[in-house]
Amino acid sequence: MPNSKKIIVHLPPSIVEDADRLAKIENLDRSEFLTRAVRSYIQEKCFGEKLCNIKAGYEEMASINTALAELGMSLDLPFLEEYEGKISESD
Template sequence: MPGVKRIMISLPESLLAEVDGLATLERRNRSEFIREAMKLYITERKRRNIREQMKRGYQEMASINLALAVENYDVENEAQRYYDDRLAECK
């Protein structure tokens, strides 16, 4: 496989036994299994980071939206009072 680098990792025996068992069930060798597990881990980590960024963004927008709502509340009430006064004059 081009562009592949061989590395050495240390695993507890119990984890290695579990990896070997799952790799056997999936008819893969250790390298294939660990390569796939690492890809899945990286993908999930990226997904979590994006969710956290979105969560922070939504929280920031909530603060901004609340400030805008508070700011516009008086303006909307004033407009409603003006409308009600004009409507009362028509009666």
């Protein structure tokens, strides 16, 4: 494997057996199988963090949007009252 590092990892025998069994089914050697498994785990964790960040962003924007909506309503209210007054006068 080009550009790879050799590491030593201690795993329970059952995990090694499961990994070897799945690697054989997928026609991969142990190293490639574990590389893909670790990459998948890292991507899953990063995706979870991104979702948390997105959720926090939406929650932060909710308060900003509420404040902007209230500001807009307070600015529009005098015009609405004037409009309603003109309508009631024309009846």
